[in-house]
Amino acid sequence: MNEVFYTVQVGDCDRKFREGTTYLDIAKEYQHEYEHDIVLVFVDGRLQELFKTLKKDCKLEFVTTADSLGYKAYRRSMSLMLVKAVYDVAEHKNIDKVRIHYSVSKGYYCTIEGNIELIQEFLDKVERRMRTMVEKNLPIQKKSVHTDDAIAMFGEHGMHDKERLFHYRRVSRVNIYSMNEFEDYYYGYMVPSAGYLKYFKLYLYDEGFVIQMPTQGEPEKVPPFEPQNQLFHVLQESTKWGDAQGIETVGDLNDKITRSDVNELVLVQEALQEEKIAQIAEQVRVRSDVRFVLIAGPSSSSKTTFSHRLSVQLRANGLCPYPIAVDNYFKEREETPKDENGNYDFEGLGAVDVELFNRQLQELLDGKEVVIPEFNFVTGHKEYKGRPKKLKENEVLVIEGIHCLNPELTRNLPDENKFKIYISALTQLNIDEHNRIPTTDGRLIRRIVRDARTRGTSAKETIRMWPSVRKGEECNIFPYQEEADVMFNSALIYELAVLKPYVEAQLFGIERECPEYLEAKRLLKFLDYFVGIGSENVPANSLLREFIGGGCFHV
Known part of the structure; x- marks a missing residue:
């Protein structure tokens, strides 16, 4: 019988490969042309794992660990190897559960429950076991089973x-993945084998440990573990609250929705957030020198609604909040710096007239009157049309902006007059014990819903812009989050169930041939885990109303 060969196009070159050749074998032929490991492949625009085989003429585009999809596959596969190693070292009978919680530093925070003592000696054994699997290059295998069988x-x-x-x-x-006899479920594609998972380090931390992994920018280098203690404790507190409600995973949430009164869950979660906001307002009140409340956080963290609710609580504490937007202090358009592509860089601190901002706030602090500018985004110039402002004795300025935690923004103002708040939607829920929900997914879904409602922006456009938004956050927000006096978690444990019906229609509208389709498909698969609920029980002052509408604040 004659062998069948197919033409494979990689870049501008065509080569013949035998029918049934794995994409892994083809990738090995081209690996020398790539700086980083090839871990996935696009076959005629469709993402595939490398164990798949050649069945027709096609165009291949390889995905490496320096690409977003490849980087996620690396971290996902590392989770499988880690969990297997823990079970191998401790033995299955001694483990109740292994939980991969949330991102800490450049890795994942994990805990183990069971008849083991989590000490350095145990962790060293787990790490040695993982490195043995890497050396043996254990294959990661995949099989499809009926859901009932799973x-x-x-x-x-x-x-x-x-x-x-x-x-x-x-x-x-x-789809079930396995390494030797160990079987598990993971949400997304995997690398071909353990041999790809060479770069990691385990660290004891708090009640568990952190598996530190490379960054996407340097996928062969494990950075030092740098604890982010404030952020960690906010995440830990939120997780423990969810555990106390019996909601650790999406399955638990679905049980709560289908088998009990979901309205009670909504009200309890909202009450918890109101209590946290009231506590922050009280902290501001007792610090009598505070005149500037500075609020910063990444996109879609509910900063605006939070500032309104904080202002309500400040008033309840006898203070008089006055809002100021850093955006009104943009430099004149012709003075605005440009990025490497020649576009105006409105995200960087260089776009803000820091000198004017500091001068006016200092003058207010000194009891002087100032006219606060309003920035005209059409003309690109500041306008001074308002009445002169003078700071009253019990008045505090509530200032919201992406640079508010950057010391350079308020470099001339006394520290004792500042109270800094970092806010982010830090998702405490996991899909299951081994599949975490990235906080960025929750924020992206929020933004798709809000942008469609308030700006008429399509989901396709929001997804297209998201990497640029994330890049700005990495540069301008996250490096300063530990500068905060307090952190606030704006995520609601029930919110994805509410957002689901809002965002699905937007995502289904993205055409298959669009570059954004793959991300839309991933989000739709993710949302399919949730039982959706209506928004009628969401209070009018909820942070979630900033995205779905129907709130009592004008945001």
């Missing part, structure tokens, strides 16, 4: 979180 299998393995999760899956089949 439910039964995970029940037998004691992975009841996945058992609950799949009770709500509408698809008939589920």
